[in-house]
Amino acid sequence: MNEKFDELVRRLVQAHRDELIAVILHGSAVVTGESARPSDYRVLVVCAALPVEALRQAQPVARWWVGQGFQLPVYFTLAEFNGSLDVFPIEFGQMKRAYRVLHGRDLLRDVEVSAASLRWQLEHELRGKLLRLRGLYLPARESAESLVKLMTDSVITFVHYFRPMLEMLGEEAPLDRRAVIARVGARLNFDTAPVERVLRLRNEPVTLLEPEAEDLFADYLNCLARVVTAIDRIG
Numbered sequence: 001m002n003e004k005f006d007e008l009v010r011r012l013v014q015a016h017r018d019e020l021i022a023v024i025l026h027g028s029a030v031v032t033g034e035s036a037r038p039s040d041y042r043v044l045v046v047c048a049a050l051p052v053e054a055l056r057q058a059q060p061v062a063r064w065w066v067g068q069g070f071q072l073p074v075y076f077t078l079a080e081f082n083g084s085l086d087v088f089p090i091e092f093g094q095m096k097r098a099y100r101v102l103h104g105r106d107l108l109r110d111v112e113v114s115a116a117s118l119r120w121q122l123e124h125e126l127r128g129k130l131l132r133l134r135g136l137y138l139p140a141r142e143s144a145e146s147l148v149k150l151m152t153d154s155v156i157t158f159v160h161y162f163r164p165m166l167e168m169l170g171e172e173a174p175l176d177r178r179a180v181i182a183r184v185g186a187r188l189n190f191d192t193a194p195v196e197r198v199l200r201l202r203n204e205p206v207t208l209l210e211p212e213a214e215d216l217f218a219d220y221l222n223c224l225a226r227v228v229t230a231i232d233r234i235g
């Protein structure tokens with residue numbers, strides 16, 4: 001995999017030259033290593049400026065990179081990077097947990113995530129996703145199958161935000177998703193088993209009857225609502 005990273009840097013340097021400030025690889029794959037899939041990696045590219053012409057020059061690089069199975073790089077100007085630390089505290093906090101500088105400056109080294117910004121983004125993201133889940137319930141309840149799909153499609157997103165919630169509470173979040181769910185329940189002092197059951201259904205599908213699916217959705221929604229309420233009360 002390292003030769004692909006080296007080739008990416010070579011192409012980015014050729015495209016952006018002196019405007020290229022940093023190329024940072026991040027994501028869980030940085031920790032898991034060679035067993036990881038290309039899609040598990042993320043790339044952050046920071047330039048001094050990003051006029052349209054610079055993006056045009058980067059298009060062949062992006063096309064090649066996606067063709068190798070990776071996700072599109074995310075571009076920031078340096079000013080945007082520095083000005084976004086309080087807007088995307090979850091994302092930058094996760095980047096800092098597992099990253100590698102492929103080229104240029106280590107911009108993440110001195111990043112400090114504000115607890116107030118983290119709490120605000122967590123509540124904003126989870127409230128929005130909870131409202132969307134409620135809205136999607138109306139068409140999904142036409143069948144048990146579609147209702148189960150709604151739950152299993154949504155659960156990874158919610159668990160994704162459980163991790164920074166634990167960090168906000170002073171814990172290092174486990175890597176295992178079920179362990180994350182259990183720790184949130186323990187810290188908030190209520191049962192998060194419905195979320196864990198939905199996660200299990202995602203990984204080990206079974207057929208539910210309509211009443212079973214309806215009951216599980218009710219418990220799942222109630223549990224998520226309690227998590228959001230708890231975030232609102234923190235700090």
